[in-house]
Each structure stands twice: as C-alpha cells, then as structure tokens.
Amino acid sequence: MGRFVFKLPDLGEGTAEAEIVAWHVKIGDMVAEDAPLVDMLTDKATVEMTSPVAGKVIEIAGAPGEMAAVGGAIAVFEVEGSGNAADEASPKAQPKPVAEVVQAPPPVVEKAEAPPPAPQPTPPRQPVETVAHAIPDRAPGEKPLASPAVRRRAEDLGVKLGHVAGTGPAGRITHEDLDAFIAGARSGPAASAPTLARRTAVEEVKVIGMRRAIARQMQESKRRIPHFAYVEEVDMTELEDLRVHLNATKRADQPKLTMLPFMMRALVRVLPAYPQINARFDDEAGVVHRYAGVHIGIATQTSNGLIVPVVRHAETLDVWAAAAEVARVAEIARSGKGSKDDLSGSTITLTSLGPLGGIATTPVINHPEVAIIGPNKIVDRPVVRHGQIAVRKMMNLSSSFDHRVVDGYDAAEFIQRVKAMLEHPATLFMD
Known part of the structure; x- marks a missing residue:
C-alpha cells in the first residue's frame, strides 16, 4: 500500500489560498476516484473538489472556516501501489481529528448570561x-x-x-x-412592581465563508479606490408608462420587465463614448483595461450575502433578453451554483435595492472596476414642468467612480447622457 498526498490546486485568477467550507469525507472513509471530497471558497465562488484517487482517507488538514494555501497538502489517502508520497510532505503539521472536522463547533457562540442586576426603578414616563x-x-x-x-x-x-x-x-x-x-410601584404598603430585565447576552459571530470573502472585497475596494459619488434626479414617468405597457402586452414566453433592463440598455448605448468608465484598473501594474464589450455585474442579495453575477456582452441584448439574463444570473447567485465565469469579469456594476432603494446611496465600487451605478426607488413627487406643477415619477440615480481613472466632469456628463435616454425612452431603441 502507498500514500497519496492531495495538494490544493490553483483555483484560478491568481488565487493564493482558499477557505475550507465543508468536508464530504472523514478519516477512515473509503472513497472512489472523483467522489466529492471538500468544498473550497475563493473570493468568487464555492468550488467542489473531488478525490483524485480511490483509497482510504488517513489524514485531513483544516477544519471548516480555516484557510488552505494553494499547493499545500490538504488530504492524504492510502492507495494501492506506491502512491505519490515517498518524498512528499503530508498535512501532519495541521491534522484535525475526526471529531473536529465532522463536528466542528458552530461559528456563532453565545456567552452565558451574567446574573441579573439588582432591580432598578423604571424611569418616569415609562409606557x-x-x-x-x-x-x-x-x-x-x-x-x-x-x-x-x-x-x-x-x-x-x-x-x-x-x-x-x-x-x-x-x-x-x-x-x-x-x-x-x-414608576411601576403602588402607593401604600404594597410591594414594588418588578422592572424590565436587562439584556446582557453577547453573541460572537465568526466572520468566515462568503461573509469573510465579501468583507475582504469591500475592504480592498475602499482601501485602494478613491471613490467619489454623483447623484442626479431622473424623471421616470415616460419610461414607467412604457414598462407597464410592455408588461401588459408581452407574450407568455417573455419575462416580466423591471427597470433594470432599460438601465442596462442606456448603459450600453452611452458607454462607447466613455471607454474610461467601462474599464478595470490593474493598479499594481498601472494599466487600465478598457473594454469594447459591456459586461454588467448585477449586485444580488442572497442568504449568504451580496454576490455579483455577470451579464456578459449586454450590448447584444434587447430589453427582453436582458431581463431573462438578469433573472438567470440572479438565480445562479442565490442557489450558490455560480461558476467562476458566472461571478467574475464584469466591467461595470448595477446595484439596486428595489422598493427599499431610499433617497440616495453611495455604492462601493466592485474592485477592480472603476464605476458602479445605483438606481434608487421611484416615487411620485410634485415637480415644475413647463411652468406648471405636475406629479411625476421621479428617481434619484446614484453612482460612484474611481477618481484615479474617471474625472468628475466626465462622470457627470456620462450620467447626464444616461438620464436623457431614460427620460426619453424612445432613444434607447434608436441607432
């Protein structure tokens, strides 16, 4: 019998390490070749690693939540033949017993509640x-x-x-x-009424998994990118009328239209005139990569946090195809089944909170992109139109730009061009 040491392979895009999410085996298990072995989390996606050989698992390195280096040994198998481990280092430096790997303590720990304090009188005017x-x-x-x-x-x-x-x-x-x-007490000899109990429990939540990847990405974006924000008001009345009409008359096989496909259409029409905005900045090499194709990241809220799947070559899609593609990539993100290609390579990002969109936002740029667009909620507001007060459907359009690459004037001009198209929706479909 021989020993086979399995080393973590390169998971792409210069990944130096990955986080162990879950083991599918334990020490002593017999596994077949290509059987599920362990789930690893990169900055972009969760990747299922399979067993490279058939054999018995005799060593495992790392518990869920721990990091593993690319090229480092993470599992050892006992196999038929000589194996590959005659001179190979095994993961003995950091082995984990079965109990620790399979029954790893949950990341959330609640401290024991301290003894309740002595009762205090309830402040006056307590409800x-x-x-x-x-x-x-x-x-x-x-x-x-x-x-x-x-x-x-x-x-x-x-x-x-x-x-x-x-x-x-x-x-x-x-x-x-x-x-x-x-005050919670009765006059006379009656005993005082009990006061409300203090809440003293403290919950500790270990930042691991997708939440750690999101935290690292946001920190990197804010640390490396000098953001500046720009907010403009857009009259969405005509576009909303068009959207309602198209949804009312669409075919059964066509998706329901939200505002996002129209926003995507405006971006692909305007961006060719502003190539410095449809770009990714490699600040370590000092190179800005400007793209002809528009690959739009769609910021999507999932149970695991914010994930940004990508609609590739949005310039080739009409509003119906764009709506279908947004629904497809959002479902991929929420199901956790997105591949590296699904979750990387965007050149500009759209982020929307839908009906919770608020008045304005200052969205964080998705590094290494240089711009992010955040439409806010549409509300009825009185505005002056042709000298008369009218109720219109108004929306604030928030945006952030990388000031190293995009000048303030160019950003403002770009947003004004997008605004003009949204306010005159016929221009979205004119060459």
Missing part, C-alpha cells in the same frame, strides 16, 4: 404597556375618580385610569398615584 402592575379594587363598571388635570395628564401619557389605584378621598386618583403607577 404603561411595559410596566407590570396590579388592577385596583373597584366594582365592575365603576368609573375611576380623578380631576380633569389628572385625566388630561393620564391621556397624554397613554395611561388607562381604570388600572390606577387611587389614594385620595373616596379613592380619587391623584398626581402622586399617577406618578407611582408610571
């Missing part, structure tokens, strides 16, 4: 619904006695006087009774 209290002794239907001033104050505080015990003549409720009720 009555959050204060424990006893119902005063009154006959059913009996109206509580209180002066008009006390009643007004109770109404302002949201207190129902029927719940307040009165200590004045004939059980009249006084300001002091109201204060005692608000």
Whole structure:
C-alpha cells in the first residue's frame, strides 16, 4: 500500500489560498476516484473538489472556516501501489481529528448570561404597556375618580385610569398615584412592581465563508479606490408608462420587465463614448483595461450575502433578453451554483435595492472596476414642468467612480447622457 498526498490546486485568477467550507469525507472513509471530497471558497465562488484517487482517507488538514494555501497538502489517502508520497510532505503539521472536522463547533457562540442586576426603578414616563402592575379594587363598571388635570395628564401619557389605584378621598386618583403607577410601584404598603430585565447576552459571530470573502472585497475596494459619488434626479414617468405597457402586452414566453433592463440598455448605448468608465484598473501594474464589450455585474442579495453575477456582452441584448439574463444570473447567485465565469469579469456594476432603494446611496465600487451605478426607488413627487406643477415619477440615480481613472466632469456628463435616454425612452431603441 502507498500514500497519496492531495495538494490544493490553483483555483484560478491568481488565487493564493482558499477557505475550507465543508468536508464530504472523514478519516477512515473509503472513497472512489472523483467522489466529492471538500468544498473550497475563493473570493468568487464555492468550488467542489473531488478525490483524485480511490483509497482510504488517513489524514485531513483544516477544519471548516480555516484557510488552505494553494499547493499545500490538504488530504492524504492510502492507495494501492506506491502512491505519490515517498518524498512528499503530508498535512501532519495541521491534522484535525475526526471529531473536529465532522463536528466542528458552530461559528456563532453565545456567552452565558451574567446574573441579573439588582432591580432598578423604571424611569418616569415609562409606557404603561411595559410596566407590570396590579388592577385596583373597584366594582365592575365603576368609573375611576380623578380631576380633569389628572385625566388630561393620564391621556397624554397613554395611561388607562381604570388600572390606577387611587389614594385620595373616596379613592380619587391623584398626581402622586399617577406618578407611582408610571414608576411601576403602588402607593401604600404594597410591594414594588418588578422592572424590565436587562439584556446582557453577547453573541460572537465568526466572520468566515462568503461573509469573510465579501468583507475582504469591500475592504480592498475602499482601501485602494478613491471613490467619489454623483447623484442626479431622473424623471421616470415616460419610461414607467412604457414598462407597464410592455408588461401588459408581452407574450407568455417573455419575462416580466423591471427597470433594470432599460438601465442596462442606456448603459450600453452611452458607454462607447466613455471607454474610461467601462474599464478595470490593474493598479499594481498601472494599466487600465478598457473594454469594447459591456459586461454588467448585477449586485444580488442572497442568504449568504451580496454576490455579483455577470451579464456578459449586454450590448447584444434587447430589453427582453436582458431581463431573462438578469433573472438567470440572479438565480445562479442565490442557489450558490455560480461558476467562476458566472461571478467574475464584469466591467461595470448595477446595484439596486428595489422598493427599499431610499433617497440616495453611495455604492462601493466592485474592485477592480472603476464605476458602479445605483438606481434608487421611484416615487411620485410634485415637480415644475413647463411652468406648471405636475406629479411625476421621479428617481434619484446614484453612482460612484474611481477618481484615479474617471474625472468628475466626465462622470457627470456620462450620467447626464444616461438620464436623457431614460427620460426619453424612445432613444434607447434608436441607432
């Protein structure tokens, strides 16, 4: 019998290391060649590694959440024949027992809650619904006695006087009774009502997996790129009317149109005049790569965080094909089945929060691109149009640019050209 050492291969795009996501085997398992072995996470995607040989797993290096270097040994097999490990280093330097690999502790740990502090009086004006209290002794239907001033104050505080015990003549409720009720205590010898418990638990969440890759990418983008933002207001009334009409008259086999396909159409029409914006900047080599093809990243929220799949050669797509392609790549991202080609190579990114789009955003550029466009939500607003006030469907168009590559004037001119096309949607389809 021999030993076969499996080293982590190059996963592409200059990857130096990858994160172990999950093992599909444990020490002692017999595996077939090409059987699933381990899932590895790069900056772009999760890659399933398969067993290069048939044999018995005798060593494993690294638990889920740990990093493995490209070219480093991550597993050793006992195989028929001589294997490849006569002079090879095995991963013994960092082996993990079966219990640690298969039953690795979850990344989220909640500390034990500290003993509760001594009760403190609830601050004045505490809402009555959050204060424990006893119902005063009154006959059913009996109206509580209180002066008009006390009643007004109770109404302002949201207190129902029927719940307040009165200590004045004939059980009249006084300001002091109201204060005692608000403070959570009853007047007289009755015990004080309990206060709300403090929340002292602290949850520790280890940043691993896709969240770590996102954090690293965002940090790299903000560290290396001098961002500047530009926001412009766009009248989307005509485009929204067109979109509604097209959706109402579309064929059954055509996808529903959102605003994004029209935005993509505007970008592919305008970008040829601004090649410095449809670009990627290799700042280490000092080279800007300008692209003729428009490969649009679609920022997509998934259960694992923000992922940016790519619609390639958007300049070849009409709005229907663009809508179908956006739906396809978004589903790939959400399912976690995107390949490196699906998740890399974009030249400009679109990011939209849909109905949560807010008034304006300052989106972070997807390094090494040099621009990102973020349409915000469309709202009805009164505007002055031809000297008259009219209600129009308005949207703020947010954008960020890399100031090393894109000048402010060029960015503003570019966005103004995009705005003009969106406000006159017929121009989106004219040569």
